[in-house]
Amino acid sequence: MPDLSxxxxxxxxxxxxxxxxxxxxxxxxxxxxxxxxxxGAVTSKSCSLQAREGxxxxxxxxxPTYMLNAIGLSNPGVExxxxxxREAVKKAGxxxxxxxxxxxxxxxxxxxxxxxxxxxAIIELDISCPNVHKEGEMFSSSADWAVxxxxxxxxKVRSIPLFVKLAPNVPDIGAIAKACQxxxxxxITAINTMPAMWIDVRAKRAVxxxxxxxxxxPALLPVALRCVHSVRKACPSIPIIGGGGVTSGEDAARMxxxxxxxxxxxxxxxxxxxxxxxxxxxxxxxxxxxxFHKLPEIxxxx
Amino acid sequence: MGKQAAGKLKKGTKGxxxxxxxxxxxxxxxxxxxxxLPIRAKVLKNEKENSLVSLLTLDLQMPDAMPGQFLMAWQPxxxxxxxxxxxxxxxxxxAIAAVGPCSKKLAETKAGDCIxxxxxxxxxxxxxxKRWLLVGGGYGFAPLRFLxxxxxENGAKVESICGARTKGLLMKAGPGKNHQTxxxxxxxTKGNVLSALEPLLRSGHFDCVYxxxxxxxxxxxxxxxxxxxxxxxxxxxxxxxxxFGVCGxxxxxxxxxCIDGPSIDGNEALANPAFGAYHTDKAGRKIRY
Numbered sequence: 001m002p003d004l005s006x007x008x009x010x011x012x013x014x015x016x017x018x019x020x021x022x023x024x025x026x027x028x029x030x031x032x033x034x035x036x037x038x039x040g041a042v043t044s045k046s047c048s049l050q051a052r053e054g055x056x057x058x059x060x061x062x063x064p065t066y067m068l069n070a071i072g073l074s075n076p077g078v079e080x081x082x083x084x085x086r087e088a089v090k091k092a093g094x095x096x097x098x099x100x101x102x103x104x105x106x107x108x109x110x111x112x113x114x115x116x117x118x119x120x121a122i123i124e125l126d127i128s129c130p131n132v133h134k135e136g137e138m139f140s141s142s143a144d145w146a147v148x149x150x151x152x153x154x155x156k157v158r159s160i161p162l163f164v165k166l167a168p169n170v171p172d173i174g175a176i177a178k179a180c181q182x183x184x185x186x187x188i189t190a191i192n193t194m195p196a197m198w199i200d201v202r203a204k205r206a207v208x209x210x211x212x213x214x215x216x217x218p219a220l221l222p223v224a225l226r227c228v229h230s231v232r233k234a235c236p237s238i239p240i241i242g243g244g245g246v247t248s249g250e251d252a253a254r255m256x257x258x259x260x261x262x263x264x265x266x267x268x269x270x271x272x273x274x275x276x277x278x279x280x281x282x283x284x285x286x287x288x289x290x291x292f293h294k295l296p297e298i299x300x301x302x
Numbered sequence: 303m304g305k306q307a308a309g310k311l312k313k314g315t316k317g318x319x320x321x322x323x324x325x326x327x328x329x330x331x332x333x334x335x336x337x338x339l340p341i342r343a344k345v346l347k348n349e350k351e352n353s354l355v356s357l358l359t360l361d362l363q364m365p366d367a368m369p370g371q372f373l374m375a376w377q378p379x380x381x382x383x384x385x386x387x388x389x390x391x392x393x394x395x396x397a398i399a400a401v402g403p404c405s406k407k408l409a410e411t412k413a414g415d416c417i418x419x420x421x422x423x424x425x426x427x428x429x430x431x432k433r434w435l436l437v438g439g440g441y442g443f444a445p446l447r448f449l450x451x452x453x454x455e456n457g458a459k460v461e462s463i464c465g466a467r468t469k470g471l472l473m474k475a476g477p478g479k480n481h482q483t484x485x486x487x488x489x490x491t492k493g494n495v496l497s498a499l500e501p502l503l504r505s506g507h508f509d510c511v512y513x514x515x516x517x518x519x520x521x522x523x524x525x526x527x528x529x530x531x532x533x534x535x536x537x538x539x540x541x542x543x544x545x546f547g548v549c550g551x552x553x554x555x556x557x558x559x560c561i562d563g564p565s566i567d568g569n570e571a572l573a574n575p576a577f578g579a580y581h582t583d584k585a586g587r588k589i590r591y
Contacts, residue, residue, distance in 0.1 A: 024550035026551060027553055027556075030556050030558075032556060051586075053584040057376075059543045060546070061339050062339075062546055063337050069549065071543055071551075074551065075586055076588070080588070203340070203342065203376075203418055205378050207376075209382075269548060270548050
């Protein structure tokens with residue numbers, strides 16, 4: 001059997017598949033479930049200082065090649081989330097990544113400092129959710145903003161590796177990743193969903209109540225590969241959780257070739273019956289067929 | 303699911319579980335994936351079922367829809383809510399209880415109006431034995447009436463208890479022998495469904511109790527069935543967002559109402575600490591029952 005283990009800023013994973021934030025990560029039991037299904041690490045749904053109700057329905061639609069969502073970062077607030085992360089850390093048996101978001105650098109630092117008490121293996125900063133524009137532009141759309149948030153958190157949380165989750169819809173994702181690394185980020189998660197829209201021609205209106213949502217699923221994969229590849233070129237040594245439209249073992253291999261150290265799985269929980277188990281097995285099969293023994297061997301040269 | 307005969311229940315819980323999702327999804331090429339985009343459906347008829355519930359008949363064929371499954375019903379500009387399928391013959395019917403702004407708007411639709419739906423979604427009830435006792439509380443009886451019809455067509459012996467707070471909230475009887483209860487005694491036997499359930503189970507004539515209604519009621523139904531050594535299946539509701547198992551909002555612990563349910567084995571529900579204890583609101587905050 002090929003060795004599927006990997007590491008993210010010193011955090012060891014038995015296999016590279018990571019449950020993406022916002023996907024079935026709403027409570028400890030769901031995170032434990034994803035670990036049992038075969039995830040190498042699990043990411044909780046993004047939480048904020050205060051509870052948020054998110055957008056009205058319809059919040060998500062799915063088609064054969066793409067999925068759109070505008071859940072709107074609904075979450076019960078960081079205090080409730082601390083209990084869930086604590087339990088997941090205790091029982092999941094795999095590293096737990098806590099995702100946080102906020103509307104300002106100060107609040108980002110505050111929510112990260114609170115969630116740190118639950119001792120997640122990694123804290124992921126969601127500075128790139130496309131569904132909350134009313135509260136301002138994404139922090140990830142500007143290197144300066146991304147740096148400000150990263151620095152603010154690094155001042156408060158030193159003991160837990162910090163991953164910054166980036167958006168694909170920027171002119172130079174590599175430059176933003178590099179800026180985050182310089183500001184102290186321990187890793188990069190790329191990418192978030194791509195801003196998108198769907199219109200029902202019979203209803204004559206946008207389907208999502210928020211009108212705009214984030215596109216994921218197979219259609220996002222080529223965009224994600226290019227983004228991860230750009231981040232890898234800009235930051236040769238930074239740990240990367242690469243994701244966006246991965247639904248098979250070969251897709252996971254593509255993401256690893258592009259430069260990722262781990263591969264996040266999101267929409268695939270719908271596209272596949274048992275996403276983690278099947279993709280893991282397919283990846284191992286691919287490695288065997290192609291003569292790869294360890295994950296790092298898969299990466300493309302240059 | 304698509305390979306099954308119309309309305310026929312698939313044998314075995316595991317089979318039904320995958321039937322509610324997409325069978326053999328992994329091996330299917332992407333072009334075979336189902337679309338979960340809304341489709342427009344014209345309202346053919348809107349009949350008042352009782353003082354709260356309107357029964358919409360839609361110009362919509364879903365021969366594969368099974369009792370216990372639901373549709374996401376969208377009122378453009380308002381909201382989209384899960385609605386259990388109340389019948390699929392001769393076309394799809396939804397029993398709409400006017401409890402919130404969206405369901406009120408749906409309940410007010412007239413023949414010729416259009417609504418938009420996605421589905422069928424979720425895991426249906428599955429057949430367990432041949433002697434079924436259906437226990438519905440309030441508008442929870444709607445999917446059970448569909449189950450009664452399909453079960454009887456497939457050779458099950460079906461008896462029902464339909465309960466409500468008062469006469470004006472009682473659902474109409476389905477096929478098979480019916481018992482009615484009202485809390486205030488304005489129709490049928492005075493009392494709740496449990497008072498009718500206990501003596502029927504004591505007679506020992508049932509293989510499975512199917513229940514849909516308020517969660518506290520279903521919990522008591524499952525406990526009563528368990529006490530009598532009878533299997534049970536429930537239909538559990540949670541605040542739903544995506545409806546297809548991605549967002550995780552409708553979680554009851556590690557169980558998701560939209561894809562693992564809504565139908566659940568009664569003993570499995572009783573073993574879940576969240577069942578009958580709390581649900582979550584739009585933000586995901588825990589709300590105790």
